[in-house]
Amino acid sequence: MQSRAKEIEKLVLEGASKLLARASENHALSGESLTSRITAAVEKYLLRHDENTPASDITDFIDGMQADDLCLIVACERGDENAWNELVTRFTTTVRSAARSASANEDQAEDLAQSIWAELYGLRTRKDGTASSKLAYYSGRGSLAGWLRAVVAQLAVDSYRKQARLVQTDEDADLDRLVQEVPGDGKAVLPGAMQNPEQVITNRFVESDMRAALQKSVAELAASDRLLVKLYYFDNLRLREAGAVLGVHEATASRRLTRIQGELRQRVSEILISEHGWTKPETERSFAEVAQNLDADLETLLSNRGVS
């Protein structure tokens, strides 16, 4: 155990030296000044998942860190004024841009950006009285610009959710009421389904079963496949964007999606037959009917909303 700890310590020291050598500006930092942060990153991303991570993986991980960004952040933490100036100069635009994207207007964006810099400076204090700076959470694995955008986005989402708890727009309420209706809930009925009550009831039972089966099927997918489905269908991303999140090319994402659709269809059929007592012909027929009805319902819904 001791030897493992010493081995890791040695690897981290070697890695810190290489990082400093790689950095275009080391801000007068020593290898030891980086070791604590590198050790934390190794622990977080490698050893937490596998204590016996090979030394080569640890070395590769450290070698893949952002040397310039890490040195800049560590120098800022140590109170280096030049480093702070450089940080502000280089990343003001990035922070402001991210704040604009996450805000409804320019004032909110400006407030958000200022709050970010306050977080970075450590103007807030912890419960024990020490200054709390978000700089301590930057590991150096990703780019500093990406990390700053993530900080801005997190703050924006948190801020939005706080406000969303207090106020819910009429539009969202209407949508929730229209879309999330299920039989037996006592909610409003889709306008387009009013023509034939018997058929509407039948369709709703069919749709309910199919929805449950589909939900279960999606939940059973592998994490990466489930993520793709949700990115594409729920978050309405394009395949190129979904691929960027998954770290694959658009074409790969497309092939994956086609495969997932086939798997989902097969799994939904199995669930409908085994858990809901459907026959295979009923399953085949209902797929087409439900899809058709859903499509018609959506059109009706949109047209009615347009009238009102």
Added chain:
Amino acid sequence: MKSAGNNEIDLLLRRLGGRGGGESFDGNSGPEVGPHLDADELSAYAENALPQAARARYTEHVADCARCRKIVTQLAIAAGVALPAVEPVVGRSALARFFASLFSSAVLRYAIPSLTAVVILGIGLMIFRDQSHSRFVAENKQVSSPVASAPVSSTAVAPPPAAEFGKANSGLVATESAKSASRGASVQAEQTKAPTQTADKNEKAGDEVRREDAAANKELQAKDVSNNNAPGAMAGAAPKPAVANASEPEEKREVAKLKKDTETDQPVAANRDEEKQRKVDEKGRKVDDVSVAQTPAKTETAPAVGGRLLGLSRGRQAAPADKKAPENTEIRTVAGRRFRKQGSAWVDTAFESSNTPVNVARGSEQFRALVADEPAIRTISEQLDGEVIVVWKSRAYRIY
């Protein structure tokens, strides 16, 4: 069926996961799914900068957490990570991929029609060439046809040696190559340029020879007559050469001998197309055309007497036959070359005095090098004793 099923699922997912529905369908609108990723994890995930194990764990969370998924999506799009276009194919060697690419549908789509076109072109070219050859042969026959229909003198007697040559050469004439046939065509063309009456007479003379010899070399005799007309030769006059080509006295002597042998009183004009002969010799032809014909003559009744035909090569097997003929003792054909005995030396008939020969002593290093490169010269030097002057590939060699 599969794509139709996929379309149905696609519609279902779009509808159920649509605006508002996705959140409820996701099941994350209420309680959060575990602790959210921090900013460092989110940015590292979005930039695809995490180790595989860590990334897989975070993927589980991102797939089920709409909040983190949204941030990751924003960061990933902002980062604009460059991604490989194609996932690496595992399990196939580079060689297998190469051969697979050779027989891929994209390649075969163009390769098969191209190969077919090449094969068709090749076949067409071969057929065209065959037809061209047969046309040339037909033209030769056209030359002989009117001659055969010309009036024939009953007194025309073919010389025995010529008959012998004719018999010996008939088979070779019949199997003469296409190039020889084309040469015959060119001779015919020249023949048509000659004065009409003279040409007619010459053809008649050639016909006489053919009839008397009944040999295939008849048409060859007729060919070379056209350029060798002697204006002074008259029907019924004593035989004498009409035109003497000063550059080739040997040929004239042979013609004179032939004329003597025929024992006819027909006037004979003999000549030889030297330029044509040279071309023939340079190409290694085995056929030499020497024709003797009667000149014009305003007296159409004068029967023409054919001359003789020399030197259709018989190859090595035919060499003894040459020796039998008294006129042919001075000429031998070896390895496709004709040699004339001049003193103690054998001289290639294609040799010209302007072509200075390279002296090569038998058995010398130069000789060995020469015969190593040109084995035919070895054959020539072995079959011909003494000094030999041979023209080979436009260069003259004196082998002694």
